[in-house]
Amino acid sequence: MSLSAKQSGLSIIEVIVALALSLIITLGLTQIFTSNSQSFRVSEASARIQETGRLATSIIGREIRSASYWGCLGSQGVRDGRLNSILNDTGFDVEALLRGLDAEDNQGVGNSDILYLGGINGNSAVRVTFQPSQQAANLRVDDSDSFNENDILIVTNCSAGDIFQVTNVNTNNEVVVHNSGNVTDGPGNSTQALSTNYNDDPDGASVFRPRQQRFYLQDNPDGVRELVTDGIAIMGTPTGNFTTPVALLQDVVDFQIQFGVDSNQNGQVNDWEDPIGLTVAGRTQADNTIAVRLSVLVRSPNDGVTDGGQEYCFPGWLDCVATPSDMTTAAANDTFLYRVYSTTITMRNRI
Structure with a gap:
């Protein structure tokens, strides 16, 4: 038998099988790449948010602790x-x-x-x-x-x-x-x-x-x-x-505080209250405050991180488990990542 007689091409079935296998492998690699890329975006966003939240509570907390210092008087x-x-x-x-x-x-x-x-x-x-x-x-x-x-x-x-x-x-x-x-x-x-x-x-x-x-x-x-x-x-x-205002941190989208009021001057917080404001009653409330609760809501710099509609409990002192209606839900088309950072700071110059 001559050499030319022994040569033959692939059958249509073989071609289809080969293409199907190639497509499956390509889809798998694409899925792996997409998953890794999304994981990287979430990790990066989470790290940025954590750093912003940590700095915000640290900077303001330090100033609250040092507030109301007038020497020995x-x-x-x-x-x-x-x-x-x-x-x-x-x-x-x-x-x-x-x-x-x-x-x-x-x-x-x-x-x-x-x-x-x-x-x-x-x-x-x-x-x-x-x-x-x-x-x-x-x-x-x-x-x-x-x-x-x-x-x-x-x-x-x-x-x-x-x-x-x-x-x-x-x-x-x-x-x-x-x-x-x-x-x-x-x-x-x-x-x-x-x-x-x-x-x-x-x-x-x-x-x-x-x-x-x-x-x-x-x-x-x-x-x-x-x-x-x-x-x-x-x-x-x-x-x-x-x-002139000095910018400290970007992507802090909400900022809430409560006063820990020592209403009977016993050196302990008797009530947690929202600030009344710059009024006579508000300043009496502030003068009786010995601790401050601080809660900041931080958002990722970029969108496309979540699938939208993320839930979070803000301010941080709310009990959203006992009262689910206190839970905040982002808009369905909001794909930013949100995190809540809260802390309680004692005013060391008042205790």
């Missing part, structure tokens, strides 16, 4: 009467500088909360070395280089405290001046006299910078919701106005 002893009550006719009350804690419920974007925290920076203490008299307009300190005209400062010992605005600094003699009258910017001092003679305290007195800052949410120009902070300017210009 509580805020009730600091006198705000040395400052004119209104800053530059903007309607901002200088009493806010002496508030350790305030909040507004559902007043931020998306009905989120706004948190106000105040106190002094304990690392910024400058010792008072001499005060000529209670009526004098100057204090001699051990380091005047960090102070400038228009700065708002607090001088305090364990018995009294005063808040005032600097009208001049004499670095050669280490003297901080707090005259009454006009200033370049800010409220100015209604009187140069202080509430006490700080030479009388054998332990001495110190000058601190007050701190007052807010934490809240805003939508940036790209439409991404982010956690931001700003604060009352207590140095430079414009003194007394809120500073």
Whole structure:
């Protein structure tokens, strides 16, 4: 038999079987690739969310723990009467500088909360070395280089405290001046006299910078919701106005807090309450608060992570098992990944 007679092609059945096997293998490889790709997207989104949630609770928690610190004197002893009550006719009350804690419920974007925290920076203490008299307009300190005209400062010992605005600094003699009258910017001092003679305290007195800052949410120009902070300017210009917001973390889409109120002054939380707001009753509530519950809702930066309609329990202190109606369900076409991060922080300067 010749060689050409022995050669023959594949039958149609063999071709069909080969194509079917190839198709099955291709579909299997495609499914493996798709599954691995989706797993990678979920893992990446989960890691990003976890980092954002951890940082948000850590940053705000640290500030809550340090809030309402006024040296060895509580805020009730600091006198705000040395400052004119209104800053530059903007309607901002200088009493806010002496508030350790305030909040507004559902007043931020998306009905989120706004948190106000105040106190002094304990690392910024400058010792008072001499005060000529209670009526004098100057204090001699051990380091005047960090102070400038228009700065708002607090001088305090364990018995009294005063808040005032600097009208001049004499670095050669280490003297901080707090005259009454006009200033370049800010409220100015209604009187140069202080509430006490700080030479009388054998332990001495110190000058601190007050701190007052807010934490809240805003939508940036790209439409991404982010956690931001700003604060009352207590140095430079414009003194007394809120500073430009600084973005801390993106994709924090909701922010809620509750106050742990010690209503009978026994050093324990008696009730958990939503903030009343910046009213007389709200500030009484905030003054009696010794702990804060914080819950943030974080969303993945990119969509296409879930199949839509994800459920989550927010704020974190809700019992969605006992009350299923408290569970939140994302829209069916919402394919972002959501996570809730909650923590409880004790105000260590109030216990």
